[in-house]
Amino acid sequence: MKDVLVTCPPMLGQIDLFMDYAAERGLKLHPAKVTQILSEDELKTLLPEYDGWIIGDDPATRAVFEAGQTGRLTAAVKWGIGVDNVDFAACRDLGLPIDNTPMMFGAEVADVGVGYVIGLARELFLIDRGVRGGGWPKPAGISLAGKRAGVVGLGDIGRNLCTRLQALGMQVVAYDPGVEGDAGIAGLERAAWPEAVDELDFLVFTCALNAHNRHMLNAEVLAKAKPGIRVVNVARGPLIDEAALIAALQSGHVHSAALDVFEVEPLPADSPLRSMDRCIFGTHNGSNTVDAVIRASHEAITKLAGFLV
Numbered sequence: 001m002k003d004v005l006v007t008c009p010p011m012l013g014q015i016d017l018f019m020d021y022a023a024e025r026g027l028k029l030h031p032a033k034v035t036q037i038l039s040e041d042e043l044k045t046l047l048p049e050y051d052g053w054i055i056g057d058d059p060a061t062r063a064v065f066e067a068g069q070t071g072r073l074t075a076a077v078k079w080g081i082g083v084d085n086v087d088f089a090a091c092r093d094l095g096l097p098i099d100n101t102p103m104m105f106g107a108e109v110a111d112v113g114v115g116y117v118i119g120l121a122r123e124l125f126l127i128d129r130g131v132r133g134g135g136w137p138k139p140a141g142i143s144l145a146g147k148r149a150g151v152v153g154l155g156d157i158g159r160n161l162c163t164r165l166q167a168l169g170m171q172v173v174a175y176d177p178g179v180e181g182d183a184g185i186a187g188l189e190r191a192a193w194p195e196a197v198d199e200l201d202f203l204v205f206t207c208a209l210n211a212h213n214r215h216m217l218n219a220e221v222l223a224k225a226k227p228g229i230r231v232v233n234v235a236r237g238p239l240i241d242e243a244a245l246i247a248a249l250q251s252g253h254v255h256s257a258a259l260d261v262f263e264v265e266p267l268p269a270d271s272p273l274r275s276m277d278r279c280i281f282g283t284h285n286g287s288n289t290v291d292a293v294i295r296a297s298h299e300a301i302t303k304l305a306g307f308l309v
Contacts, residue, residue, distance in 0.1 A: 008056035008079035025305035062090035075307035084209040105292035106156030112286040116258030145169030153207025209236035219244040
């Protein structure tokens, strides 16, 4: 039986469901005690004790993998889609087999993105807070039909989101230099970033983070954006220059934002975002449904067993 460290919070939340599934494939799962991520030092201490690692959003750096290989670590799988925290080049250099679990929960994250769009449009969360506080607020929201939404990223999440927004009667403009044409979505408009941001009522990020798009939404782009734009991020926090977004929210140029992800996670207690009532915040939890976690966890276990057993 091969010992496997699990550091992915959604998988850890249902870990008992996967023990037998893993054991049938020759793996014994060991859940880490973690809220969001383990530190590099914690990982360097833990990993040498395990044959495999199912990675969350932890700093899976060259130094961490090298430390693991001083002990028993011989393979890893990144749970989920995003791989910006994993040094795949180091794994190749070290001869360490590694993979991720793509195409697992595009629909689930897109559902959250749509929920955020509707929530911002009608200020539903502001109303909820007001009622809970003893009030009876009636803010005038905006209708979605006919509004323009920009979707950054035409991967699994982005494609699912585009079709959902179109179903709400919205006009959708997609940004993704790696995808040509309409991606099979009738009526989809295309633009090169950041063209047409001055025409958008909503801007939604669904793309992967890489070395080229960090802070792609910055002060310069925000200055060009349509006054009153609403921003949604269900992808990765560093796609947005958070300080620039905060300034635009404070000035009123950006009406509101719904952020499932942040530059620093968990969101620091002193972040000015916490005082912005019209904004909606998540906990990097867009993929976390019972069904999707089972699907992705089974895939991660199966791939890791293929490497180890």
